[in-house]
Amino acid sequence: MDAKQVGKRILLVSASIGGGHVAAARALETSFKGEGVQVTHIDLLDYTSLPFRRFYRQAYFDLVRTAPEFVDWLGTRLDRHPSETQSRQRKLRARATRLISYHLPRLIKRYSPDAIVHTHFLAPEILSTKLMPDLLRLGSEKRIPQYVVITDFFAHSLWIQPNVEKYFVATEEISVHLQSLGIEDTRVCISGIPINPVFQKLEAKTLARQMLGYHPDKDLLLFMASGLDYRTLEPLIKQLRQLKWPLMTVIVCGRSAELEARLGNLVAGANELVQFEVMGYRDDIPRLMAAADLFVGKPGGLTTSEALAASLPFAIVQPYPLQEEANTNYLLEIGAAFRIEPSSTFNYKLKRFFETHELRQQMTQAARQHSRPEAAHIITETVLNDALNQFK
Secondary structure, three states, X not given: OOHHHOOOEEEEEEOOOOOHHHHHHHHHHHHHHHOOOEXXXXXXXXXOOXXXXXXXXXXXXXXXXXXXXXXXXXXXXHOOOOOOOOOHHHHHHHHHHHHHOOHHHHHHHHHOOOEEEEOOOHHHHHOOOOOHHHHOEOOOOOEOOEEEEOOOOOOOHHHOOOOOOEEEEOOHHHHHHHHHOOOXXXXXXXXXXXXXXXXXXXXXXXXXXHHHOOOOOOEEEEEEXXXXXXXXXXXXXXXXXXXXXOEEEEEEOOOOHXXXXXXXXXXXXXXXXXXXXXXXXXXXXXHHHHHOOEEEEOOOHXXXXXXXXXXXXXXXXXXXOOHHHHHHHHHHHHOOEEEOOOHHHHHHHHHHHHXXXXXXXXXXXXXXXXXXXXXXXXXXHHHHHHHHHOOO
């Protein structure tokens, strides 16, 4: 810990649209606290009006489930002219959003941080209006630097806003894209996506299985069911019951007691070759990932980064349009995943994976080579070094 960092104040701003943005901020919060600085983490939606909060949290997920083509069309349209220079349309949207979230400027003024780190694009857009530069000044010369942490393997134009000191991105490809938009290379840091620091020191597979009580020599499939509806899950689980391969399948349902109960009933009386354990929320997902041979689920940015950090091949199910499709493309390009589409091919692709030793090794190695478990530390160090040197 640098003594000069003591007393520094960092404001982390996330938004609870799904779990990834908040989880990234929590990883950074842990990292900043480890450096001895004062850090406050807020969920932006807690500082918006209740009707907007309810609408914003639910609208996206309702749309991607019922009208994915529209979401894809709208997202592509909004991404047509990415630039830090604001168009008239973006200025109007930023002003409207600021009216909905007028508490955020008040909070910044009261807290007076040395730096603001964003893990969601909504707050930087709010702070991009003409009224914000005065708020972001600490004195006649010194201003509060803002940092944007892009939490997917894709940089949509919504992330790109004026007055951003530095962008933290997952890959070199995203860095190249941002530079093509006129953003200086010194303002882009290829850090990876911040995940739980536990992923920097995962147990070996054998030890993780021993600690969890699983057979050390039986293949283990980790199936993350949260984020998927029962209609999608049912045919996949029914196929798994018929798989001709000795397998332990751990199904994590998150906080949905109803889903846990329905899947528990679905796997009851399964054959001896494939065993099942259905569970709800778990706080030891890193250890489960360390113990597994294959991960099945949706490719959110944080989940993708965690699987890579655990050197865990990924079987991708039903990605959402835009960012999850981009994460899917990345995983497929690096050779760390395969896609379950159509769903009728699930057992075929699983059996091919498990019985082909060379394929398993290649995918595991690809995941390991592209992992960045130290992302939170890189971001923390960069922000603190900039804060120390800002306007000296």
